[in-house]
Amino acid sequence: MFMNDETFFCTINVFIFVLQNVINTFTQTAKHSRCSFYGNVNVGKDVTIGELQQAYHAVILSYGAEGNRRVGVPGEDLRGVYSAKDFVGWYNGLPSCRELSPDLSCETAVILGQGNVALDVARILLSPLDALKKTDITQPALEALAESQVRKVLIVGRRGPMQIACTIKELREMVNLPGTRPEMVAADFEGVPEALKDLPRPRKRLTELLMKTAMEVPGDKELERRKNATKIWGFRFYRSPTEIFADPSHSRTASIRLAVNRLEGSGERAQAVLTGEVEDVSCGLVISSIGYKSLPIDPSVPFDSRRAIVPNSVGRVHQAAGLYCSGWLKTGPTGVIATTMNNSFDTARSLLEDVDSGTLDISTGKPGSQIVSMLLEERGVKPVTFSDWEKIDSLEMRKGEACGKPREKLLTVEEMLKVART
Ligand SMILES: NC(=O)c1ccc[n+]([C@@H]2O[C@H](COP(=O)([O-])OP(=O)(O)OC[C@H]3O[C@@H](n4cnc5c(N)ncnc54)[C@H](OP(=O)(O)O)[C@@H]3O)[C@@H](O)[C@H]2O)c1
Numbered sequence: 001m002f003m004n005d006e007t008f009f010c011t012i013n014v015f016i017f018v019l020q021n022v023i024n025t026f027t028q029t030a031k032h033s034r035c036s037f038y039g040n041v042n043v044g045k046d047v048t049i050g051e052l053q054q055a056y057h058a059v060i061l062s063y064g065a066e067g068n069r070r071v072g073v074p075g076e077d078l079r080g081v082y083s084a085k086d087f088v089g090w091y092n093g094l095p096s097c098r099e100l101s102p103d104l105s106c107e108t109a110v111i112l113g114q115g116n117v118a119l120d121v122a123r124i125l126l127s128p129l130d131a132l133k134k135t136d137i138t139q140p141a142l143e144a145l146a147e148s149q150v151r152k153v154l155i156v157g158r159r160g161p162m163q164i165a166c167t168i169k170e171l172r173e174m175v176n177l178p179g180t181r182p183e184m185v186a187a188d189f190e191g192v193p194e195a196l197k198d199l200p201r202p203r204k205r206l207t208e209l210l211m212k213t214a215m216e217v218p219g220d221k222e223l224e225r226r227k228n229a230t231k232i233w234g235f236r237f238y239r240s241p242t243e244i245f246a247d248p249s250h251s252r253t254a255s256i257r258l259a260v261n262r263l264e265g266s267g268e269r270a271q272a273v274l275t276g277e278v279e280d281v282s283c284g285l286v287i288s289s290i291g292y293k294s295l296p297i298d299p300s301v302p303f304d305s306r307r308a309i310v311p312n313s314v315g316r317v318h319q320a321a322g323l324y325c326s327g328w329l330k331t332g333p334t335g336v337i338a339t340t341m342n343n344s345f346d347t348a349r350s351l352l353e354d355v356d357s358g359t360l361d362i363s364t365g366k367p368g369s370q371i372v373s374m375l376l377e378e379r380g381v382k383p384v385t386f387s388d389w390e391k392i393d394s395l396e397m398r399k400g401e402a403c404g405k406p407r408e409k410l411l412t413v414e415e416m417l418k419v420a421r422t
Contacts, residue, residue: 046379067294081253084289091145112286116165153233159272196211240274253283258278312324314350388420
């Protein structure tokens with residue numbers, strides 16, 4: 001996004017979350033007379049960061065985390081093993097994940113990791129089709145889920161119930177998912193009731209809900225609901241994956257070996273330590289959901305490969321005057337929309353402080369968007385404007401309306417460009 005006062009350039013962080021006020025804010029900003037929107041431009045390839053810095057006084061990198069962390073165990077590349085990043089991209093209509101076609105012909109799925117993404121994936125695998133039909137999930141995903149044989153989802157974590165990474169709202173949605181019942185292992189909760197009183201409040205409430213779901217005998221209504229459930233989900237704690245095995249005849253996933261852990265230390269910082277014991281779980285689908293990671297896009301920008309972030313102080317990129325960052329690229333892949341929003345306000349404040357203090361020199365003019373447009377044209381790159389995007393948006397909405405969904409997404413870049421340019 002280019003600001004026409006010739007001062008700022010931001011790469012846009014594309015969030016999958018479809019929150020109306022987020023959409024409204026983006027639309028308002030993109031339509032602002034001092035803002036230019038350039039879609040379908042690959043920064044680092046079509047235009048370099050150095051060129052943007054020559055065009056603008058400040059460049060803010062906010063391109064998120066499009067890589068995923070690998071579990072790093074043998075069998076991770078088998079058919080039937082997917083990253084949550086690709087799986088989520090597939091049901092959300094990301095063009096690069098269109099061909100994923102996950103094999104859902106098994107009964108049991110194992111999800112590695114216990115964050116909100118893991119819960120999102122579990123919910124998609126287990127949700128009643130009628131509920132999914134009203135969302136903007138893609139038609140191919142809907143058709144594949146209609147044929148899915150998955151009846152049980154195990155969400156596996158290397159640490160214990162008091163270290164679970166999801167948040168209470170997402171856990172509650174899982175607990176209340178129609179047609180499903182929870183199935184946990186009572187031994188995983190040993191010592192938790194005693195530790196409850198010393199937990200900080202949000203963690204305490206989350207653990208209480210977890211314990212209630214796992215241990216309490218439910219009331220009549222809930223009992224009836226669980227009795228009628230046809231699908232099962234459950235957390236498995238203190239388990240780390242060590243190997244994924246194939247079915248010898250079909251070379252697809254057949255089971256996963258989990259090492260049994262114990263905890264050293266307590267609270268958020270407790271560490272999982274191997275006990276030497278292992279157990280095998282039969283499953284035909286493994287989805288690893290152990291976190292996303294940012295990727296470097298331009299060799300001229302400092303990048304901390306170990307932490308997969310751009311090294312920065314409150315959004316000021318180290319050793320790169322005029323370069324700023326925000327979002328997951330700045331902090332690592334953590335936090336909900338509000339966290340990311342506040343984090344971007346901090347970066348904006350840093351930038352304004354630098355203008356005030358003179359650290360960011362804006363005394364001489366910069367050519368701004370004109371020069372960028374010129375460079376793109378020279379290179380044969382035809383950007384998508386905001387009104388082009390609005391054509392795609394309105395077609396997707398109309399297609400969705402025709403089948404009772406909020407939106408039916410276009411699934412290839414070619415289709416999108418065709419619509420944008422008509
Ligand atoms: N509805 C929403 O608001 C929503 C939806 C989706 C995502 N988000 C947010 O997006 C952020 C990213 O979510 P996320 O679920 O991808 O990440 P996350 O919350 O960081 O969870 C990652 C999970 O993977 C585990 N893990 C990490 N490395 C591992 C390893 N080597 N072996 C085994 N397990 C490992 C973690 O366990 P340890 O704790 O032991 O490291 C944790 O359970 C989060 O802040 C999340 O809240 C929010």
